[in-house]
Amino acid sequence: MKIDLEHRQSAHCESGVTSNLLWKASGGKITEPLAFGIGAGLFYAHLPILKFNGGPAIAFRTMPGWIFKRTCRSLGIPVIRKKFSSREKAKEFLDEQLASGQPVGCQVGVYYLSYFPKEYRFHFNGHNLIVYGKDGDNYLISDPIMETSTMLTSYELERVRFAKGPLAPNGQIYYTQFSGEISDDRIRESIKSGIKHNVFNMLNIPGPFAGVSAIAFSGKRIKKWLSKLGIDKAKLYLAQLVRMQEEIGTGGGGFRYIYAAFLQEAYAYLPQPELLEISKMFTRSGDLWREAAIQASAIYKGRLGSQADFDKMGDYLFEIAELEKEAFLALKNIKWKA
Incomplete structure (x- = not known):
């Protein structure tokens, strides 16, 4: 069967x-x-x-x-x-x-x-x-x-x-047992809806634990892990972040690349130049997440381990938070053409 x-x-x-x-x-x-x-x-x-x-x-x-x-x-x-x-x-x-x-x-x-x-x-x-x-x-x-x-x-x-x-x-x-037709108009409206939903999730959830605020929050915590937890536990925490980033599906960097590809494909349905420019920002964010993972892995494997190394790791996340905030604000401010 x-x-x-x-x-x-x-x-x-x-x-x-x-x-x-x-x-x-x-x-x-x-x-x-x-x-x-x-x-x-x-x-x-x-x-x-x-x-x-x-x-x-x-x-x-x-x-x-x-x-x-x-x-x-x-x-x-x-x-x-x-x-x-x-x-x-x-x-x-x-x-x-x-x-x-x-x-x-x-x-x-x-x-x-x-x-x-x-x-x-x-x-x-x-x-x-x-x-x-x-x-x-x-x-x-x-x-x-x-x-x-x-x-x-x-x-x-x-x-x-x-x-x-x-x-x-x-x-x-x-x-789903759906057997109808999905029109291009329906896809266009769904793209707008999906972008609006993602903008809200990354910019507007209250508190520091979700969205771009949470990325910056992680950066602050990472800078304190060495003094607060000691090197062994701090390394395990960084390993946890990398595992969640790189091994759960595509992880943090990979998800940003998929979202960049989404905006490029969205352009075929909604040909607004802003989508292509913002797509490049998410590709850059994906690159930064991967660079941060390399830094974290080096600490976990013992090649790095000073406070300066943890500070550098935290700074990566600060940069990512600012970049993704800028990208989602740009998406939020798109004036969709009729």
Whole structure:
């Protein structure tokens, strides 16, 4: 039992799942960058009270599931989403959808994904993939961040669908049965809506823990980590930031590159020169995030470790915060042509 679904590798799991599930319905119009931008996927949060894998809770993206939800809602596409308390019912429902020819998205935990390299397996439950068929006891898997499609046994799939811990997926499954047409006008309005939503998330959430304010907040905290925590714990905190940046999907730098690509693709629907100029700013932001990750890695590996090195790391985040603030203000101030 195999559903006709083209596996296309993507940079990020949920935007890849979204574009792949909507590919046919959109006639190939909804690419990964468009899904990421319409779904307002770019974000940053630093919650110092919460701990994740022994370090501060830092996020470079919106909550799992929101990109698919926002993209579909903006495009006028109904979403079906279910969670389960029973593993048996979760498997039964999945098999019913596959038997009817319906590919489905699943939120899963990373730690027990057998096809992931061991160095990338850790306790994170916000990964997304598509199940598009079954061969005996094996499920056919299209994981957008993998080069080719793959398989999981029924036991392996159940294990990752019911992973424990923060963001536990509880067998979550989501899909759409939309078969209508997505017009260019609808895409144009959805692009504007996605930009507006992302501008709000990065500029207007109160407090220092979300958006561009949180990036600067992280920079201030990093400058204090060495004296406050000691070198060993400070290194672990920096490792946590790099892990969240570079290993969860595409991480902080990669997400900025996707958003830059979104603005370039948006230009094809809304040909306003500002979009191309702001796209360059997000590419520069992505470059800075990558440079910051190199600095943090050097500290973690012991090649650097002075207060000046931590100050330099903090300064990177100050520069990124100012650049992204400027970019989102520019997006906010665009006067859309009729």
